[in-house]
Amino acid sequence: MVTLNQKQFAPERLDRLRAALRQNRMARVEDLCRELNASPATVRRDLTHLEQLGEIQRVHGGAVSVDSKIEEPLFDAKTSIASKEKQQIAKAALDFVKPGDTIYLDGGSTVLELARLLRDHTNLTVVTNSLRAALELAGRGPRLILVGGELRRLSQTVVGPLTENILREIHVDTAFMGSMGLSSDSGLTTTDPNEAFTKKRVMDSARQVVVLVDSSKEGKVAFSHAGKLEDVDVLITDGKLSKDFVRSLTEKKIKVVKA
Amino acid sequence: MVTLNQKQFAPERLDRLRAALRQNRMARVEDLCRELNASPATVRRDLTHLEQLGEIQRVHGGAVSVDSKIEEPLFDAKTSIASKEKQQIAKAALDFVKPGDTIYLDGGSTVLELARLLRDHTNLTVVTNSLRAALELAGRGPRLILVGGELRRLSQTVVGPLTENILREIHVDTAFMGSMGLSSDSGLTTTDPNEAFTKKRVMDSARQVVVLVDSSKEGKVAFSHAGKLEDVDVLITDGKLSKDFVRSLTEKKIKVVKA
């Protein structure tokens, strides 16, 4: 069994890491070793842990604090990996949008690309918890229904228990979901428990679930469980998934689409 | 040791490239090398990377920024012509915001000005159905709760029956409302029935109702009844209201504040 909640890391060291990364918004592993009197292996472990919690972002040679990036919600914080792929994935997802449908758009940069492609689809109803997706469609486009609830600044999405008040009232034909992590064992994962909560509710009530992720998410496991692979009907990704992973998906009757 | 060989991360370099290219619309590889303290090969690699992301366009000898940011004309238009009166009204409304409060922000340009003033109030919870108010506070500021429901494009607010699902769950200390029309006979009025519906629900559950309108709304009557004057506790406006109207308001125990 996978032990998700191993939180017995030295809390003091984690706090000092957080502090160091809040002060300067980036730090090198080497420096952190000296400062914390710890080995590189330990520092790396802690950093990956913090990354799973969504508090920092790892980069080669160190880490950067993710807080410094939320000031510009319009600017994509994670552009360091692939956007051509994301656009292609979004384009492939269009095949699953039928006129007259009611669809749900989740947060995440890949789904955001899909939102951009829907600006000319007027015979459509879009439900979303993503502020940025809503912005794309605020001027013109389909009928737009926003999910209500508390705004999570990091992802610019509306999450948490309050979202349930609207989600239980509506049922969408197809839900287009993003995900921070995607693995055979842990399924869909994301950093924030509230966000995971909302994702589960959406996937429960959707007639069809389409997951849009680029291949860099393969094997990643983030903090919170956001859904089982069994709940996914279609997975759209770029062509770089490992064969083993694709096989394990098709065995679960998930249709894998390569954009 | 000279700080010549200061290590830097790839993402930081990308950010600095973006910044340099946003400032001047074009930059040469040679200059970027000096600025980033990197070799031409590295700069070229980063530039091609950014080009793949679609953020810039390579040219011989350097790169130019491709301004893909087509701001919605809807937003620019109304936000730029925020009159002095509206700003002053918003400023006066700040007196009714106490630390720790939960407040509601309605749509409308005057209330939007108030949202702008709240970006440094972190000890506060803001509930709103206004997409533009949410945007003002999306990057930083108070805890932000969005009301869910159908987006009305004209006002960029969330309105209609679905909003009730969240509104009945929450109770705010003070609701700051806008209005299209304000008259002794018809009270508060607005153009859209759905919008009126939502306004009524908010005013019902708010402990205190503060209406923010400039004096041009006096005597105007719009299509849908959105609330009775008796439900209003405070009216903040500029100093151009007619004496008769002010008297009729104070007779109804409404506190009139001139900004």
Place this chain on the structure above:
DNA sequence: GCGATTATGGTCGCATTCGATCGGAGGTCA
């Protein structure tokens, strides 16, 4: 107290990054 689980540190093979070199393409000027 003892076994089991967990945290930490060291080592090794591998991946990533960066800079240098080189052949060739593209731009410039007569």
Place this chain on the structure above:
DNA sequence: TGACCTCCGATCGAATGCGACCATAATCGC
């Protein structure tokens, strides 16, 4: 058009960082 020069992309090598594995120490449960 052709000569000349600059710049570009591809490839390679060096350096560094990284994850995986294992050993050891600490801690917890029984």
